[in-house]
Amino acid sequence: MAVLLLAYAAAAQDCTLVDVTGQTIACTLIGRHETTDLSKCARKCYDKKECVFCDIKAGEVQPCVLYKPGGNERLIQSGYEIQRQASPKCRKMMLPE
Numbered sequence: 360m361a362v363l364l365l366a367y368a369a370a371a372q373d374c375t376l377v378d379v380t381g382q383t384i385a386c387t388l389i390g391r392h393e394t395t396d397l398s399k400c401a402r403k404c405y406d407k408k409e410c411v412f413c414d415i416k417a418g419e420v421q422p423c424v425l426y427k428p429g430g431n432e433r434l435i436q437s438g439y440e441i442q443r444q445a446s447p448k449c450r451k452m453m454l455p456e
Contacts, residue, residue: 363395364415374401374405374441374442374443375441375442376397376401376439376440376441376442377439377440377442379412379435379437379438379439379440380437380438381436381437382436382438383434383435383436384428384434384435384436385429385430385431385433385455386411386412386426386427386428386429386430386433386434386435387426387428387429387430387433388424388425388426388433389409389410389425389426389427390403390407390410390423390424390425391419391421391423391425392423392425393420393421393422393423394422394423395396395415395417395422395423397415397439399423400413400414400415400423400425401413401422401439401441403425404425404441405441405443406416407425409427409439410425410426410427410441411426411427411428412425412426412427412428412435412438412440412441413425413426413438413439413440413441413443414415414435414437414438414439419438421450424438426438432446
C-alpha cells in the first residue's frame with residue numbers, strides 16, 4: 360500500500376517551483392505576460408521549452424517575466440526556477456510555501 364501511494368505521489372508531481380530569491384543568476388529575458396498569478400506565470404514559463412525562471416514584478420504593466428539561463432542581460436535575484444520532471448505535462452505544480 361505504501362509503495363502505491365509513493366508511486367502516485369511521484370507521478371502527480373510533474374513540476375516544482377523552487378524559490379531562488381537571494382541567488383544571483385545570469386539569465387536572459389524571453390517574455391512578459393499580464394498575469395499576476397504565480398501559478399499562471401509558471402505555466403507560461405513551463406510551456407516555453409527554453410524558459411527556466413519566472414517572477415512576478417509588482418507594479419509593472421506585464422508583471423509576469425520569463426527568463427532563460429545564460430546571457431548577461433539580467434541578473435535575477437528573486438524569482439522561481441521551474442524544475443521539470445519526465446512527464447511532458449505539468450498537471451500538478453508544487454509551489455513553494
